[in-house]
Ligand SMILES: [Ca+2]
Ligand SMILES: [Ca+2]
């Protein structure tokens with residue numbers, strides 16, 4: 001069939017082109033359709049709408065080699081070339097049929113066109129951008145044998161691809177008509193076309209990851225915060241240096257994979273954004289808090305005395321405290337001391353003080369530079385202490401004029417802490433009592449004592465000589 005067809009094709013095609021009814025491009029398309037459908041060229045031309053049956057008949061009538069017989073057959077059948085072929089598979093069969101129409105000349109035995117078969121890829125195959133595509137074809141020819149190495153490949157988009165039975169090519173993105181063509185030594189050419197699609201590779205969005213700080217982190221006012229992120233892209237590679245950072249409170253923060261800055265107080269939504277070369281943008285968000293600086297209260301402890309200890313009011317008690325502050329350090333020297341009984345009793349890390357007899361709640365108080373005060377308390381018991389003195393004297397027996405003293409009524413004891421001012425008095429209303437014990441004297445002092453006697457009429461003697469006692 002091919003032999004006959006090709007012979008017919010070239011001649012009918014040329015006739016139609018010469019008549020201006022067909023372009024060479026249309027003829028090429030019709031030949032492609034014919035090969036893919038195994039129909040006759042005339043059928044393909046009519047199916048494609050390039051010519052009508054009338055034009056075809058006229059063209060056939062001009063064929064020199066079998067004009068009359070073909071015309072006769074044509075008139076007898078609607079499917080012209082199926083009838084003309086008669087199902088025969090060789091040139092000679094056609095020639096015989098033609099000769100039945102009265103043509104006695106068998107005609108020249110023409111060179112037959114080569115056969116061509118694209119074996120790979122299959123028509124309609126899809127490939128991705130940049131993918132290497134293997135093209136293979138086989139071609140043989142009755143006269144020339146294997147012509148596979150002569151197959152020439154071309155793309156309607158990319159032009160000539162090369163020559164050979166096997167070819168590898170990377171095609172541009174798009175829908176290609178790939179045509180393989182082989183020409184035999186007689187100049188007969190056979191082509192086959194397939195369509196393949198090369199899909200534009202889709203751009204992928206970049207990826208971004210904030211590595212610091214951890215989302216939800218809190219910072220203090222004024223603290224420098226380091227932000228770090230990585231960004232990469234399938235197409236563009238590492239894009240980390242292009243990361244753009246912003247805060248919903250503070251606006252743009254900077255650009256790059258890592259930087260440090262101080263944020264205003266508040267809850268910040270931090271956005272790191274990367275944009276690839278195709279304009280695809282991806283962001284990651286974290287929330288960080290910046291807190292108002294919180295002053296930490298100072299700490300204080302009373303190191304001496306131990307709470308619950310007992311003292312005498314005569315004791316000098318040493319109070320010691322330790323006070324520290326996160327912000328201010330050791331501020332023990334600022335401790336202020338109070339007694340609930342006596343009020344403020346001193347200030348400093350250590351004080352020495354005597355307290356009145358009572359149960360005292362001692363408060364040590366410290367205030368830091370931010371005005372925050374901390375107190376600590378202990379209770380101590382201060383007991384009163386009393387000096388004692390026992391005073392004894394002899395009873396007088398005579399008045400100063402040596403007359404008998406027979407109405408002695410008692411004694412008066414004058415005493416005090418000042419020898420010149422015995423400001424206290426005890427009256428002993430018993431002339432036979434010659435001793436008195438003092439139990440309520442203040443300790444730590446010197447008391448002075450003198451005694452007088454008085455008679456029943458209240459007349460008092462001179463004072464005895466002064467005696468003293470250290471308590
Ligand atoms: Ca040939
Ligand atoms: Ca990309």
Ligand SMILES: [Ca+2]
Nearest residue numbers: 296325327368
């Ligand atoms: Ca503080």
